[in-house]
Amino acid sequence: QITLKESGPTLVKPTQTLTLTCTFSGFSLSTSGVGVGWIRQPPGKALEWLALIYWDDDQRYRPSLKSRLTITKDTSKNQVVLTMTNMDPVDTATYYCAHTVYLVTTYGYRRPYFDYWGQGSLVTVSS
């Protein structure tokens, strides 16, 4: 049974750095073919993909946020950490982590989808 849970602060001040931890069970990030992604959702708005890390440490970032994001994994702890610098009120959202699997094209490109999600963690950015 795959489960994921996000943890981190519920309130951060503008300009601060947000650190969110995704703790998971039921799979290992050292197993070929898996990854963990982060997706956020501002209140009342649509989903927005942020970052993704694969079993082989391949990392993908949302280009518009790439300079502010870092995703890392700790395979021994079954955790993935997302840091986002220089937080702003527009970053207020529920942040989800998700177990990720992918299809592979004939040219070797990965095409991921998010098949198990955490419950989400609401982060408010306010002074």
Add this chain to the structure above:
Amino acid sequence: DIQMTQSPSSLSASVGDRVTITCRASQSISSYLNWYQQKAGKAPKLLIFAASSLQSGVPSRFRGSGSGTDFTLTISRLQPEDFATYYCQQSYSSSPYTFGQGTKLEIK
């Protein structure tokens, strides 16, 4: 960015109805299109991946189709638990992976 546009943005239907939600990509994404269901206050749930593959455990009344730029999610015989918001997501390009704006399915 590849833009994903869903229509309609909201939809009212009755239990037992058949409904169709459309998702259009701003460029061809082959069949790399996924559908999610999100109920109020809950995390999204994967329904369909690769345009038409039903995720394990998802009822067969959910059906996905399409390729290229035009995709549909059809729910036959709506059940009370199907009233939710539905999102499409393209995984063709990571620059970035994008979701549609959502379609809210409400009870008539």
